[in-house]
Amino acid sequence: MRNTFTLFLAAVAAAITAAPAAAERPRDQDRAFQATREGRSMPLPMIERRVLPSMGGADYLGPEFNGRTYRLKFMRGGRVIWVDVDASTGRVVGRSGD
DSSP: OHHHHHHHHHHHHHHHHHHHHHHOOOOHHHHHHHHHHTTSSOOHHHHHHHHGGGSTTOEEEEEEEOSSEEEEEEEETTEEEEEEEETTTOOEEEEEOO
16 A cells, blocks of 8 residues: 555655656757747857947846747846847847836
């Protein structure tokens, strides 16, 4: 009886840990890669080459991708700066935190 219960608990634990993987939303990098492959977005390195030189003195912390825009995160003097860039054109469409 104890072995059956142990096997049951192991099966439940395996099902619980496997379920979130199947239900996960695509990651930013996966969506960005797909958009680039389909021609809806410029590659991130190209976007970064356009924006980073204009952010003199700010530390680049990384990107987010929502399907239409990249949001690049910077830090300067303890303040967070967000730069929103149109993914298809590379044009800066918004900036906050300056």
